[in-house]
Amino acid sequence: MPSPNSAEPVNPQKERKGLSRVWHATGYSIAGLRAGWSETAFRQEAIAALVLLPLAFWLGRNWTEIALLTGSVIALMVVELLNTAIETAIDRIGPEWNHLSKRAKDMGSAAVLLSLVFCSGVWLAALYQRLI
Template identity: 30%
Template sequence: MNEFLRLRIRAFGYAFSGWWYVIRTQRNAWIHAIISIVIVVLCLFLNLPARDWAVIILTIALVWISEFLNTALEAVVDLAMPIHHPLARVGKDVGAAAVLISAIAAVLVGIFIIGPALWQKIAPFFAR
């Protein structure tokens, strides 16, 4: 196996190790995982068009990326500042705010994309 390929495989290993670290250590990552799975299953049920899928996938990725970056920021802050410092708290709070903003955006995207399609599927059950 050539060196380039071996280094790429090793890089993927590092990335999956980071992903597993987030899943193992961050409670909110479990919430993101469950919601991501539910949304994908719901989108399959609704048979959404490709453009809607693209937006949903990008939105799910945005939330995960925010969670990963927040976890990385928290780890670096903890390493650099083992004692409590007001600026360390600011860094952690701002990272958490980024996750919150991405989650709120994801909910809004879900309402705009999944909401009408879901209502169209379930509305007949409410008609008299």
């Protein structure tokens, strides 16, 4: 283990530059998506996205509507991944009940709920406009 005064970086990723850094960061992102896939909620949202994202190009009447429709789906998936990251970090700390851990997990869950409400609202409004 390097001493606190040594020149060795704690995280070798921080020393990478240019395309090497981008290449490795992409690998970590893909690993994160794979880890997310093991979560039921993310998997359900990803499968729904396979249907909703192409549907957005049919449903949207212009680029703004398409961006809102696709963006709301992607935002939901991003929030789900962040919620899972929060829960995983809290679970790593320990299995015992703690009011701060509960609070963090509840806020992550609330963020998912709000993004789901937003996504549903955007899609329902677009469907309503398409049908009238």
